[in-house]
Amino acid sequence: MIDVAHPYFDTNLSWLSNNYRLLLEANDETVPVRERLRFLGIYAYQTKEFFRVRVPNLLAMAEVSNDIRTKLNLFPDSLLEHIYETIENQLTEFNDILTGRILPAMLEQGTHLYYREPFAPEHLSFLRRFFIEKVFRYLQPVFLDSRRSFKAPIFESKQLYLVVRMQHKQDQEEDWYAIVNVPSETVSRFVELPEWDGKRHAAFLEDLIRDNLPVLFPGYLILESYTVRVERETELAIEDEYPMQLAQRILKQLEKRNFVQPAQYFYESGMPLYMREYLVSKVAIPMNDFHERGDYLLMQDLAAFPSLSKKLDYPFQRPVLNPNFDGQTSVFESLQNADQLLHLPYQSYEPIVRFFNEAAVDPHVREIHVSLYKISPNSFILNSLISASRNGKRVTTYVELNTKLDIQENLQWSKKMRDAGVKIILSVPGLKVHAKMALVKRKVQKGWERYAFLGTGGFYRLTSREIVDHALLTSHRELTNELELLFGYLSTQDEPKKYKYLPFNYLYVTQFTLQKRLLDLIDREIANCNAGLKSFITIKINQLQDHILIDKLYQAGQAGVPVHVIVSESCGLIPGLPSLSDNVIVSRHVDRYIENTRIFHFGNRGNDEIFLTSCDWTYRNLHRRIDICFPVLDESLKNQMRMVLRNYANDNQKAVRLDVYQNNLRIAEDGKGKVRAQDANYRFVEKIEKNSPVRKAE
Structure with a gap:
């Protein structure tokens, strides 16, 4: 249900909704296979960042007073429960897409990734040689036994480790445990293997190490091994989300309660309880801080899967030369x-x-x-x-x-x-x-x-x-x-306040003029609409979370101003709410290239204005950073930006519309044919080069 008294999508759930859009792209069979792996890698990275950035804040907010949480309409315990359930469902789908769709499709195109399976005999000698020559020197095996204590954290943050259980070959009554680092920052996470059986092959680095543990631990019988990793966040981002006075009040309460952010430990699926209990007893890891996380950890590395075949990639797009910089003229x-x-x-x-x-x-x-x-x-x-x-x-x-x-x-x-x-x-x-x-x-x-x-x-x-x-x-x-x-x-x-009265008439700067100027521009569109004059607002942005600006967009929509918000990440504005935002559209674009542009377009009675910016509409960007917003003044350049935005508005291939529940809804073609904004914009800049006076003169 939508709380009409607080008509905003929760930032955390919006982040997860955007993550799910990445899974949709990974599941799209029209996307080349390696690119689909890349989207899974981006999803894994975004989910890791969510646990690193968002979850600690929520755990902290669960410790503050009820009056603050009520004021913020924030209920951390129930929200965290919903978040964990959502992520669990997404990770299940992640695994289904990878193992049920992408890996089989990759195999059909002649590329095989070893995935929880034994290596073929034809690859064993190569793997052994690669391990000895390329990997062995970077390994740091450490035994965990009752005769040693570990005062410093034995697991470094963001590093992948194997936890190994083994026995002496001469004395098999006692289990021995050790941890081994997986040096994926030094050696590629994916090892390319020799072609065999008409296919190209690759393997996870940790599987290669697993297969060669007897070399690392001579005289021991290797029983089992599982990967683990840890995330430690160094500081809360409370001040980036809330006004200073409220943020300081929250931080003071957390200090009084001696709140300490817990480290988060993730382990590979199938790791038995007794191994986790051993780690708890040996390196002081609270059991509640352990989280199961799939067949392999740090799957963000899928984004860097090696290019083993051009068939698995998008065709190369040559960067177009801007004809006005011909190399002859300064x-x-x-x-x-x-x-x-x-x-x-x-x-x-x-x-x-x-x-x-x-x-x-x-x-x-x-x-x-x-x-x-x-x-x-x-x-x-x-x-x-x-x-x-x-x-x-x-x-x-x-x-x-x-x-x-x-x-x-x-x-x-x-x-x-x-x-x-x-x-x-x-x-x-x-x-x-x-x-x-x-x-x-x-x-x-x-x-x-x-x-x-x-x-x-x-x-x-x-x-x-x-x-x-x-x-x-x-x-x-x-x-x-x-x-x-x-x-x-x-x-x-x-002091920034000294600059608020200086003449920033063209360059709008956060801290000084930007938020007020944006509010004025939206108010102008509302006044134009009320006067029967041409008005519209198009906002292309990464993150839209500032409630003051969202409320103003709601006002514009209520007045009849057509509002189109194009987001590439999180969005707090809820489209389609009766009598509030039923004149507002929110779309999300995910495609071959990462969308990072921020563009503001205002109708202004037919004399439209276009601004470019490095600023998202979040409390952090508007109040705790220096960002700029600048106009596109040249008419020919404005025409270029109009075409760019038109292509985004007409995209029915890589754009989705958000509904009131944050579902990513595909857009029907409606007889317009297939329109894909990034492809259309590339063709457009090709046309600019071809039709330029410089190129025609040549």
């Missing part, structure tokens, strides 16, 4: 003529590389400012920044150190940049800079020129082939001036 000269928009991954990432490379060597460039949220190894942008600094440019970078994923990598790069003379502005505690932006200042005879990169995604050249994003390159005077103002704030780290 990027900055091109941007003097017009703004440029890149549609990734359909178009080549090279113009972004050139943007930074040219800034590093252009004698007119005096300053470069850039925010870096996450840093990838061998980052092209950091090499360009180091080169620019050594060439005498003033280079300032804002390096985010709050992200848990890349702290060590960021610190290492920070040292390299400092050594080259790059000025590093470290993150403010409790405030992440999530915005993807850069500013280049050139000093020419007529004065200063400013050029900006503004993106919905980051500076990841490698993942730019996997993720759908848009990037705007512009020299627009007002927009770049306001970007310089924002970088000034990041450099001085003044």
Whole structure:
């Protein structure tokens, strides 16, 4: 039942609904087999993240006072029960899809994955040699016996282990236990085996180790072995979900109750009770923290299953060259003529590389400012920044150190940049800079020129082939001036309230103007609709959870404004509620590439406005991060974005509609033919290249 007094989907259940959409894609027989494995891997990763991020919060909220839980309409105990049941059902379907659909289909196409089955004699010698030459050196076997105590945690978080039961060959009356790490971060989780019987073969690394345990433990009789892993979350995310005053009240109550987040242990199906009881007694694992989790653990690695045959993959799509960056003309000269928009991954990432490379060597460039949220190894942008600094440019970078994923990598790069003379502005505690932006200042005879990169995604050249994003390159005077103002704030780290009254008329920034501006834009659509003028709202976003903005969208729908929300992750807005949201559509898209774009489109009496952003509508993004939202001003680029959004709206192959119960409902073709947004958008950018004046001139 929907609680009409609190008309929002629960964030946790919405996350699980999105996870189930991934299972639907994995079960789609029109998707190439290896891609279906990839979706199972993404599902497994998302489920692991759910246990790492969401479940600890719920366990913590079960400890706070009833008045807080009532205020939040949150009942953690019953919600957790529902969550565990939902995940259990999904995992059953996960296993059915993998073993009943995907593996047989893969075998029909000539590829075999050993799955809980003995190895063929033809592969045994290869497996033994591979184990000795490639795996043995990384193993760290540890005996668990009554003569040793284990003060430090013996299981490292996120690491896979085998728990082995064995006996001395000379004395088989006593059982011995040991744990062995599975070094899947050093050796590929999937081992490619020699072709045999006309097929390609692969095996799980832990099965290979299992098969060679007698080599690791000579003199012992191996009885059985099962995999285990542990997840430990370092901190709660209470402050990311609730206003500061309420979050501090919750955290204070948890401190008084000495709440400690429990570690979560997962074990392979079939592991007998006596083995779990032995671990409980030996390494102090509470039995209630043990969770059974399928035939194999860490199935997120399916997303990286090796490409053994082109038949198992999507056909290669060549990144289309943006014709306005022809390699002859300077990027900055091109941007003097017009703004440029890149549609990734359909178009080549090279113009972004050139943007930074040219800034590093252009004698007119005096300053470069850039925010870096996450840093990838061998980052092209950091090499360009180091080169620019050594060439005498003033280079300032804002390096985010709050992200848990890349702290060590960021610190290492920070040292390299400092050594080259790059000025590093470290993150403010409790405030992440999530915005993807850069500013280049050139000093020419007529004065200063400013050029900006503004993106919905980051500076990841490698993942730019996997993720759908848009990037705007512009020299627009007002927009770049306001970007310089924002970088000034990041450099001085003044109080955000000082910037609320500054003229951010083009660049909308969380902390300062974004939420208020979005509310104003929605109110304008409501007023236009009431006046009989053209109005509509299309929101394409990853996460939609902010109740203030959701309520405003409800108001727009009630006023008759057509509202279409396109989400790729969680959504708190409930579509189809009578008299509240029956004029609101929520669709979800899952396809070959990961959707990461955030686009806002407002009708505005026929003079429509389109904005791109790096910001989701969540409390964390709107209040505890620096994100940006920027307009697409050039009319030709607006036409491109209109077509992109139209393709999403017409998608009847990879889009689903959400109903009031969060079911993912397929969309009927209704005589329109098959429309698949990502394919349509790729063909569209191909057409842009083909019809450009540059290409026609050639």
